[in-house]
Amino acid sequence: MMAHYEAPIRRPLVTGDKTYHDVTLDVVAPVEGRANKHWWIVFGIALTAFLWGIGCIIYTITNGIGSWGLNKTVNWAWDITNFVWWVGIGHAGTLISAVLLLFRQKWRMAINRSAEAMTIFSVVQAGLFPIIHMGRPWLAYWVLPIPNQFGSLWVNFNSPLLWDVFAISTYLSVSLVFWWTGLLPDFAMIRDRAVKPFQKKIYSLLSFGWSGRAKDWQRFEEVSLVLAGLATPLVLSVHTIVSFDFATSVIPGWHTTIFPPYFVAGAVFSGFAMVNTLLIVMRKVSNLEAYITIQHIELMNIVIMITGSIVGVAYITELFMAWYSGVEYEQYAFLNRATGPYAWSYWAMMTCNVFSPQFMWFPKLRRSIMFSFFISIVVNIGMWFERFVIIVTSLHRDYLPSSWSMFSPTFVDIGIFIGTIGFFFVLFLLYARTFPVIAQAEVKTIMKSSGERYKKLRESGQSLVGSGADPRTSGGPVKINLDGHYQAAQAEVVSDEPMIPEDTHGNDVLINSLGAFDAATQKADDLQKVNGIGPKMEEKLNQLGIYTFAQVARMTKADYDLLDSITGSFPGRAERDDWAGQAATLNNN
């Protein structure tokens, strides 16, 4: 078969000597493993912030909106600022999974799952604000056109706030369906690997009986494409509708036709920054550096740079139009932003949004993980200020000077915002431990075209036939030697390997460290339950005197090496599959 052609200029999207099975193992590692101390610490902090936020929300609802810093002039501030901010952040997820899918961008595959999760979690945060900023949130159901006893009193469909209700709820539901559909093959993978009955049950339910047949895959692809086609206009319209909250008003500084595209660009800008922030941490913590590579980060930085520049152009356009309009209210609104009492927030916004993404023109900077992490955080700070500036500076000084006032938040305003950040991270941290954070099914589709291992094979002029086979999953001793020869599958059979020599030097040492098996008092376990131990290996282990999970669970690196030297088959396998860990789990069941 002819090697697939991919331009040599393209850098590999999966680095390292990764096989298909390695992808599986790397993706499921956080799900199958246990949370470490750091996870619990961070989760604890997020949970505390979340609970604090809940407290502030309850305080607001029971005591009234007057517990916030709003006043009669500035009647939208942190609430709607945070709402727009969270909605904006949510947009990158759909952009990555839908728009980049439409543009056939393969690099989205390693990041789309987490980006979509981020979308859903941040839209959930955003969704809180329209409810809690209501004076009487218990009557929130009145925004829905439900037939009722008030002579079927209806909602007015002229308000962008009502459009918000439809936009956000549709956006959340579509994103959720899109995300979950993509998760089916990955949940099925975890289901198929699950050892414990409880996990097996959970992932069986989550995966909806996905069996991965050709027909399933065909429809899966179709659905993904259709949903991507639907989600793209949705992304654009949702934030457009959010921008209509302001653009359709008569307030100088709000009444602008540039808002819809400018808000969308800002949303993509801040959303990508958030994805970047999270993935830079996640690739390190979950050991996914081979999948979320510097190239992914660089490409995200480029998107940030482009959208940041669009936002910059929008700022300049606004300023130009204010000057060009000859409307003194409009001109004053911008003069007030730049020189008024909130000038600090305007300049913070300008610095963070207009100047910081411009550093990404320098390859050295945009390929630096530390720098892009820093800039992504700066961008999100800047985008928060953008919403704050638009909302507060336009409201606090408008037509009547007698209505001019100031705004300062109370601890409840701040507490609720912190609470939503906490809630977001609570969800995201739980997600990172229970969900396959990389769409492994999708990544596997690009392994042969964009995986480093296969690219090298191809470049060295070798055939990729059979190269997907893996001794750990195919049963045969398949070896792919990058330097030299390639051995096809089924070249050797395991039974040809010599059994363990009777008096090898290490046997006793191994048993001493693992503990002896006493057939009189103990019962032998079915060692084949451990992934990677086949009938032959079990036989060998039994010959060595290893019969129980407890014994296997005690194995350390030294024991693995010793075992390898004794058995002489599949070196490093026991360690890669983490036999000790698996056996410990099995032993506890």
Place this chain on the structure above:
Amino acid sequence: VSCDSNDRKPGFEYMPNMYESVPYDTYGEYDIFQTVTGGSEAMKPAEGSVMRGWLPYEIEDNQDGYAFAKANLTNPLPYTEENLAKGTELYNIYCGICHGNKGDGQGTLAKREKILGVPAYNDAGRAITEGSVYHVMYYGINSMGSYASQMTEEELWQVNHYVMSLKDALDKKEP
């Protein structure tokens, strides 16, 4: 009735934000009025106070007052179609039930003998005049109670016109 199958009690309310009045409702019962009226919001005005647009009826409620009113009091309202129509309407509500819609003392209650001794308006011994009718309506007489709390002064005089027209009709006399 909704949300509660027990129809002896009012149903449950969802978030009754503005169902209960903050101000004192007319005829409401409040603790603060306990010592004055026994709880009712309806307190009496101060004795001798005069409301704008209203004058007290100066003639006293006794035989002398009756005689004085019968002799001197006349209807201040002009005798018009409108006043007569309004008077008809009010008469049929408040008076007809005893006095009969024709003023002949044959009202429903009188016919059913719930009330006895209702005279006709053309009763010669009574010889009612505008003034005596007004006086009786204002204070009541014998079994008849006062109608001053039901009708305003103007309304009393409108009914008065109609009563007099009924009397004329009974007397077969053109007004």
